[in-house]
Amino acid sequence: MRRGFVEERTATILRIRGLLGEFGIVLGQKPSRLRNEIGPALDELPALARRTIDDLRSHLSALEARLADYDQEIRHLAQLEDRSRRGTHYRVGDRRFDRLRS
Numbered sequence: 001m002r003r004g005f006v007e008e009r010t011a012t013i014l015r016i017r018g019l020l021g022e023f024g025i026v027l028g029q030k031p032s033r034l035r036n037e038i039g040p041a042l043d044e045l046p047a048l049a050r051r052t053i054d055d056l057r058s059h060l061s062a063l064e065a066r067l068a069d070y071d072q073e074i075r076h077l078a079q080l081e082d083r084s085r086r087g088t089h090y091r092v093g094d095r096r097f098d099r100l101r102s
């Protein structure tokens with residue numbers, strides 16, 4: 001699932017770069033450079049192209065937010081898995097109980 005969002009993000013970035021390229025505007029390949037450099041470039045575009053790129057940028061932001069959510073959930077699950085592999089145990093008074101592994 002996550003891989004599909006990454007591929008869609010890449011495709012969206014390439015669409016933005018391709019549309020800008022049609023107007024002779026070339027920006028850096030990295031997503032961070034595209035975000036940082038796109039502002040001034042938009043002023044040079046016709047209204048419809050600006051609107052299209054704004055729509056693509058909104059879509060890109062939504063994809064990146066969704067990816068961040070997935071990444072956070074994956075990190076959380078990895079931490080839980082790591083804890084369970086360490087064999088957590090519990091104490092009740094003087095007695096120690098090891099967690100049963102399934």
